[in-house]
Amino acid sequence: MVHEELQKKAASYLSKKDPVLANVIKKVPLFTRQFGGNYFLDLAESIVSQQLSIKAADTIWKRFTGLFPHNEVKPLGVINIEGQKMRDAGMSWQKISYIKDLAEKVLASGILFEQFDIMTDEEIIEELVKVKGIGRWTAEMFLMFSMGRPDVFSYGDLGIRKAIQKLYKFDHEPTKEEAERIAEKWRPFRTIACRYLWKSLEV
Secondary structure (H helix, E strand, C coil): CCCHHHHHHHHHHHHHHCHHHHHHHHHCCCCCCCCCCCHHHHHHHHHHHCCCCHHHHHHHHHHHHCCCHHHCCCHHHHHHCCHHHHHHCCCCHHHHHHHHHHHHHHHCCCCCHHHHHHCCHHHHHHHHCCCCCCCHHHHHHHHHHHCCCCCCCCCCCHHHHHHHHHHCCCCCCCCHHHHHHHHHHHCCCHHHHHHHHHHHCCC
């Protein structure tokens, strides 16, 4: 969980370091989230959700989990299930191949989730992008939301780029260098800063 104490510390730090972000922080309540769940499930769901609306992704994910006993999606079960059943649940053949590739790599110990806690962010990203359908953005979201890593910045996220453009008065979408220069002052709490950026699009 993003502990309340940590978020308060991060909010105070970010407010001092960045007056622009300080104005957003004043308007946004504290947020908490559970971390350290089922990494395989989180990644499978992120693959299903790619390029879909939240509603469509939720519907397909619910149908997909319903294909398994007690709705428990496990790597061996994913490998053994017929691709057509996944297709009938609304998943594209491409995403089916991605999820099966993920399951195969997990079972073959190609992805060692149990070692993630002692790996750096970049080491984890390098491991995850070996899976078909998982790019850097998906890996960064995994670090932020599944693992709760506190200092991740994702230039690849459209919402983050749009928020920076809006808040920092760019007349264009910021380049990677421009965005990272702004984000540098947020270390070691760039993940929490990004969450404020997303929230800024709602206020």
